[in-house]
Amino acid sequence: MDFNPLFEGELRYTSLESLDYQAGGQLYGTMEGEVTGERLTGSFQLTNLAPRRPDNVNCPTLRGGLITQDGARADVEWNGLANLRPADQARVFVTSLSFRTGDPRYGWLNTVVAVVEGVLNSVSVGGTARIRAYTCEATI
Numbered sequence: 001m002d003f004n005p006l007f008e009g010e011l012r013y014t015s016l017e018s019l020d021y022q023a024g025g026q027l028y029g030t031m032e033g034e035v036t037g038e039r040l041t042g043s044f045q046l047t048n049l050a051p052r053r054p055d056n057v058n059c060p061t062l063r064g065g066l067i068t069q070d071g072a073r074a075d076v077e078w079n080g081l082a083n084l085r086p087a088d089q090a091r092v093f094v095t096s097l098s099f100r101t102g103d104p105r106y107g108w109l110n111t112v113v114a115v116v117e118g119v120l121n122s123v124s125v126g127g128t129a130r131i132r133a134y135t136c137e138a139t140i
Contacts, residue, residue, distance in 0.1 A: 003134040006114055009035030011044065011129045018052075025052035027123070031062070035131070040109075042068035044076070058082040058123070060095055074101035074109055078116065091120040097133060 011033035019026045027050040034043050046064035053059065062078035080095025095116045099109035118131035 001139055002137040003115070004137060005037060006112075006133040006135050007035035007037030007040050008130075008132050009033055011046070011118075011131060013123075013125050013127045016123070016125050016127075024054045026050070027052060027058065029125075031064075031129075033129075033131075035133070037133075040068065040106075042066050042072075046076070046078070050082075056084055058091060058093075060093055062095070066099070068106065070105070072101060072103035072106045074099045074103070074106060076100075080116070082120065085119070088121075091123060093118050093120065093129075 011031045014030045014032055016027065016029035027048065029048045031046040031048060032044060035041065044064060044066055046062045048060060048062045050061050051059045060078060060080045060082055062076070064076055066074045066076050077098050078095040080093055082091040082093035085092050097114040097116050099112055101107065101109050113136045114133050115136060116131050116133045118129045120127055120129040
């Protein structure tokens, strides 16, 4: 499998609530951010409904939209795992990323399987995540 750069950027929490219960918890937040890349540049508006596991692993579950710099719109889904980095208490994460769009200029996004790696400096309002996304290209 080949991984090819799709975009880099930053997301930030604009709201965040946490529900704690014995087996872990649930995070609910909204995020926004901007990304740039050779093939894809735009802004995200996302909702994160992330379960928190008892082993201190969060499970980012983001849904929302992408608006490209030229006005195309796409729905997006992100799913992954976020681990606590002991050195600085940041969350490092890896997620899958998929798209759905009806805009013919970006029809290629409908068949993209992508992965995103990132680091979230703080699980709080204003917390920012630096991200990089890569398309996954089959080589078999």
